[in-house]
Amino acid sequence: MSVDKNNAREQILEKQRKHLWPNHILYYSDPLPLERGEDMYVWDVEGKKYLDFFAGILTTSVGHNNPTVKKHINDQVDKLLHTSTLYPNETHVALAEQMAEITPEGLDTFYFGATGTDADETAVVMAQVKTGNTEVIALRHGYSGKSQMAMSLTGQSAWRMGPVHIGYIRHAMTPYCYRCPLKMTYPSCGVACVEDVKDVIETMTSGRIAAFIAEPIQGVGGFITLPPEWLQAAVEIAREYEGLVIIDEVQTGFGRTGEHWWGHEHAGISPDIVTMAKGIANGMPLSAVATTQEVAGSAVGKGLTISTFGGNPVSCAAAIGTLSEMKSKWGPDHSSEMGAILRTGLETLQDKYPVIGDVRGRGLMQGVELVSDRTGKEPTSLAANAMLNSTREIGLLIGKGGLYGNVLRIAPPLTANEAHIEEALEKLDYAFAQVQELI
Numbered sequence: 001m002s003v004d005k006n007n008a009r010e011q012i013l014e015k016q017r018k019h020l021w022p023n024h025i026l027y028y029s030d031p032l033p034l035e036r037g038e039d040m041y042v043w044d045v046e047g048k049k050y051l052d053f054f055a056g057i058l059t060t061s062v063g064h065n066n067p068t069v070k071k072h073i074n075d076q077v078d079k080l081l082h083t084s085t086l087y088p089n090e091t092h093v094a095l096a097e098q099m100a101e102i103t104p105e106g107l108d109t110f111y112f113g114a115t116g117t118d119a120d121e122t123a124v125v126m127a128q129v130k131t132g133n134t135e136v137i138a139l140r141h142g143y144s145g146k147s148q149m150a151m152s153l154t155g156q157s158a159w160r161m162g163p164v165h166i167g168y169i170r171h172a173m174t175p176y177c178y179r180c181p182l183k184m185t186y187p188s189c190g191v192a193c194v195e196d197v198k199d200v201i202e203t204m205t206s207g208r209i210a211a212f213i214a215e216p217i218q219g220v221g222g223f224i225t226l227p228p229e230w231l232q233a234a235v236e237i238a239r240e241y242e243g244l245v246i247i248d249e250v251q252t253g254f255g256r257t258g259e260h261w262w263g264h265e266h267a268g269i270s271p272d273i274v275t276m277a278k279g280i281a282n283g284m285p286l287s288a289v290a291t292t293q294e295v296a297g298s299a300v301g302k303g304l305t306i307s308t309f310g311g312n313p314v315s316c317a318a319a320i321g322t323l324s325e326m327k328s329k330w331g332p333d334h335s336s337e338m339g340a341i342l343r344t345g346l347e348t349l350q351d352k353y354p355v356i357g358d359v360r361g362r363g364l365m366q367g368v369e370l371v372s373d374r375t376g377k378e379p380t381s382l383a384a385n386a387m388l389n390s391t392r393e394i395g396l397l398i399g400k401g402g403l404y405g406n407v408l409r410i411a412p413p414l415t416a417n418e419a420h421i422e423e424a425l426e427k428l429d430y431a432f433a434q435v436q437e438l439i
């Protein structure tokens with residue numbers, strides 16, 4: 001049953017309250033039901049237009065309702081909706097072949113699932129199977145999803161519902177340079193905190209780990225950007241203790257961070273397994289685990305794997321359309337170019353508004369950490385919430401995150417051009433002027 005157009009908003013919210021779990025977090029104290037989208041813009045049910053600088057959590061990578069993606073989806077819908085992984089199908093294997101053209105060298109074999117949670121969990125199991133070890137090193141402030149293992153991998157209390165913790169997962173310090181866990185200053189610190197990875201392995205595990213897992217930029221954690229030399233050193237430590245290196249590119253993948261297809265390439269490291277989801281199929285549910293033939297092959301004979309929805313042909317068709325758009329128009333170079341303009345604009349706002357403590361990120365993934373005073377760096381979630389409300393009022397959607405809920409996450413579809421960025425910066429300027437008054 002559709003809703004009555006006259007008071008669609010109230011009806012949707014009423015049904016949401018009545019029939020959807022109340023622990024679904026909703027943005028805004030007065031939630032925002034959306035109705036349609038086109039490229040960089042979405043419209044709410046009352047017809048108000050918004051410039052989308054959060055892309056459905058970095059997911060509508062090539063723009064809302066992208067015509068090429070839609071055509072791939074529609075053509076597939078006309079042919080076949082579902083197979084399960086029991087039956088090979090052309091779209092599934094075609095996507096794998098096309099993905100292998102952009103995944104890091106050697107990582108040319110794939111498992112396709114439906115969510116990022118599924119991908120991270122599968123990656124860890126593969127590392128356990130391959131190494132014969134069990135323990136896993138994850139990072140504080142990281143986020144991996146909503147299954148029990150993924151919540152255990154996650155390094156933020158707010159996202160670990162219930163008494164969750166799988167004991168074989170341990171968390172090392174993250175190089176959160178703006179709030180250095182060692183109270184040192186980057187780069188003169190020489191990334192000293194990486195030694196914690198070693199300490200955690202030596203003091204909290206058997207000394208033989210299955211995997212080390214990290215996001216090159218911690219997304220939900222507030223766009224904490226791992227210094228390349230930290231990641232290089234952490235990878236060396238993990239390998240010293242037998243661990244495979246899993247890089248979670250769920251937010252950072254597909255050129256978002258600019259210059260490269262994958263966020264970890266800024267550090268020049270070679271992971272054993274890469275997980276991806278979100279932007280892969282422009283919003284259709286799909287995730288992937290990419291690894292080597294050797295790692296994938298190690299699971300043969302150790303147990304069976306099946307996925308009902310994994311590699312769903314419609315989602316795979318959407319991913320093929322998305323990839324073709326990225327490869328031809330909206331690749332890493334475009335993200336670098338647009339990201340540089342966005343970054344300069346945000347730094348200009350930082351000069352103007354003391355509430356902005358830090359601006360960080362890469363490409364079209366920029367975080368703005370808000371503080372009530374720059375010296376004490378007291379986090380202010382109040383300012384972040386006020387920024388979300390204020391930007392929404394004037395037709396701009398942005399995200400937030402971070403352990404303290406005080407980091408604005410700015411990550412538009414990769415189709416953003418200069419005019420979109422200018423429009424977003426003007427709106428942010430207006431909102432910051434209002435919010436600075438509150439602090």
Ligand SMILES: Cc1ncc(COP(=O)(O)O)c(C=O)c1O
Pocket residue numbers: 057114115116117118120143144145146215219220248249250251277278
């Ligand atoms: C880095 C990262 N990994 C994994 C996940 C889990 O993905 P999903 O919500 O699709 O299960 C997320 C979701 O935000 C994420 O940001």
